[in-house]
Amino acid sequence: MxxxxxxxxxxxxxxxxxxxxxxxxxxxxxxxxxxxxxxxxxxxxxxxxxxxxxxxxxxxxxxxxxxxxxxxxxxxxxxxxxxxxxxxxxxxxxxxxxxxxxxxxxxxxxxxxxxxxxxxxxxxxxxxxxxxxxxxxxxxxxxxxxxxxxxxxxxxxxxxxxxxxxxxxxxxxxxxxxxxxxxxxxxxxxxxxxxxxxxxxxxxxxxxFNAAAATVTVHGLNIHPGSAKNRMKNALLIAMEFNAMLPPAEIPAHTEGYEGFYHLEHMAGDETTAVLEYIIRDHSREKFEARKAAVERIAAYLNDKYGAGTVELALRDQYYxxxxxxxxxxxxxxxxxxxxxxxxxxxxxxxxxxxxxxxxxxxxxxxxxxxxxxxxxxxxxxxxxxxxxxxxxxxxxxxxxxxxxx
Known part of the structure; x- marks a missing residue:
């Protein structure tokens, strides 16, 4: 053969x-x-x-x-x-x-x-x-x-x-x-x-690449839209806000060579719970650690804005x-x-x-x-x-x- x-x-x-x-x-x-x-x-x-x-x-x-x-x-x-x-x-x-x-x-x-x-x-x-x-x-x-x-x-x-x-x-x-x-x-x-x-x-x-996986789970509060004013916390919108705070040019479609990225590979959810799954990549170990730290800062910012426990972040290194x-x-x-x-x-x-x-x-x-x-x-x-x-x-x-x- x-x-x-x-x-x-x-x-x-x-x-x-x-x-x-x-x-x-x-x-x-x-x-x-x-x-x-x-x-x-x-x-x-x-x-x-x-x-x-x-x-x-x-x-x-x-x-x-x-x-x-x-x-x-x-x-x-x-x-x-x-x-x-x-x-x-x-x-x-x-x-x-x-x-x-x-x-x-x-x-x-x-x-x-x-x-x-x-x-x-x-x-x-x-x-x-x-x-x-x-x-x-x-x-x-x-x-x-x-x-x-x-x-x-x-x-x-x-x-x-x-x-x-x-x-x-x-x-x-x-x-x-x-x-x-x-x-x-x-x-x-x-x-x-x-x-x-x-x-x-x-x-x-x-x-x-140095590689990590990030799972972002957003915990919202769903209330009937007719009585939601000042009460609803829409997990989907907060998830979109999280993604919007990442650098828009630092994704696979805009990077090459030694340039790293954040890549959203899956999303699902509703007003109560939303989940975003990312992979984080960079050839430089220093920049890789900085990327993970940036994701952590965004999660902390949103928790400060919407209340502790709103955004749950799980980060896992995959390889170096x-x-x-x-x-x-x-x-x-x-x-x-x-x-x-x-x-x-x-x-x-x-x-x-x-x-x-x-x-x-x-x-x-x-x-x-x-x-x-x-x-x-x-x-x-x-x-x-x-x-x-x-x-x-x-x-x-x-x-x-x-x-x-x-």
Whole structure:
């Protein structure tokens, strides 16, 4: 099974994670793919291939003779897809892209348009794997899983390629920020690792956002509008006031690069109770802490204005910028650059406007920068991945793990 066949197989599994579930994994359906992945690793000849009770898949390829002393290297990806858009009944297809719009659904006029996707012009003359416009594709991160597994299968069949022990880990629930929660670092056994969970081919990422989640619950007082004067405290209006006090330009639609933001991702309620759910992001730890403090000041101001307990704020840190943890191990970045170049791909260092399992794991003792998968437009119906990028990333991983190429 080549990497394209493997990828098309994996995206047929519905593995959306859930932000509202307290279980691990957050959805039982992830374990269906997990069981298949564990079985595949075992069939390839990886040792201790298994899925644990929490849905994490592990296995390791033994070192080739003479390389037993090479430190164990880990490769990590995640099996879940984002809850932001449907991942049920994915219908991928391969198109030969010759320029212009990529039509996903002609009847509904769902397209990938070059004027909305600057990267599309890079792939004229290439084959693209796309959706039918009704679901996301799942390249985030089933492309990473397929690339790692294809590389492992090749190495297992070619023992003449020298390498140290290689540990493979596939996590659930990365898309809801919990992929590293129960990752068994000690059992994984790697000294260092890479996540394969990035975007366009050639990207190397070791800077990411500092991240927090904020839930704002507004407690109002609902009274019949006919007799509400000087008495009603409308939770919906107070919630709108809270949001209006945040800097209007500091949202995802107006920021790029290293610029942070406040992002309102869900709201619900009525006059009695209203809830706003935000994510807070910044690459700078100082600015990140300042953003959290600003949210706290707004809540305090509104409580002073409308009465104690009106606004209830719950702040939770999610992950931190991995840069400080990777800088003592910059050989990982040099090694990755060399692997890309050996595969004929010019590497680019990119700051992630998001985060990965690698950010959490780096703070928990496993230095873990992130590599591209080749996919684009993640988390929506316009997601796609070039066939050549899938194939190239397998080649990159083979160069990356070979002991003689350190």
């Amino acid at each position: 080549n990497v394209v066949e493997r990828f098309l197989k994996y995206v047929s599994f519905d593995t959306q994670s859930s932000e509202t579930s307290d279980t691990c994994p957050s959805t039982a359906k992830q374990m269906i793919l997990g069981a298949e992945l564990a079985s595949e690793l075992a069939q390839m000849g990886l040792q201790n291939a298994h899925m644990d009770p929490d849905g994490y898949v592990y296995g390791w390829l033994p070192a080739t003779p003479g390389c037993e002393g090479v430190p164990c290297l880990g490769l990590i990806a995640h099996m879940d897809t984002a809850p932001a858009f449907s991942g049920t009944n994915v219908k991928p297809r391969i198109v030969d892209y010759q320029g212009g719009d990529v039509v996903l659904d002609a009847e509904k006029d769902i397209r990938i348009r070059p004027e909305e996707d600057e990267a599309l012009s890079h792939y004229v003359g290439k084959q693209l794997i796309v959706t039918d416009g009704s679901t996301l594709l799942g390249a985030d991160d089933k492309a990473g899983v397929a690339e790692i597994f294809s590389a492992m299968e090749y190495l297992a069949a070619h023992p003449e390629l020298k390498h140290g022990r290689i540990a493979v880990g596939i996590t659930p629930d990365e898309e809801v920020g919990r992929g590293a929660d129960k990752f068994d670092i000690a059992g994984f056994g790697a000294a260092v690792a890479y996540t394969v969970d990035g975007g366009e081919l050639g990207e190397i990422e070791y800077e990411n 910028n991995m840069k400080a943890q990777i800088e003592p191990h910059m050989y990982l970045i040099h090694r990755a650059k060399a692997a890309f170049r050996k595969a004929g791909v010019e590497p680019r260092e990119v700051a992630i406007r998001g985060g990965t399992d690698g950010a959490r794991l780096s703070y928990e003792g496993l230095p873990c920068p992130n590599l591209s998968t080749g996919g684009l437009n993640f988390h929506g119906r316009q997601e796609y991945i070039p066939v050549e990028s899938l194939e190239k990333m397998v080649e990159v991983l083979l160069h990356l793990v070979q002991a003689e190429e350190r």
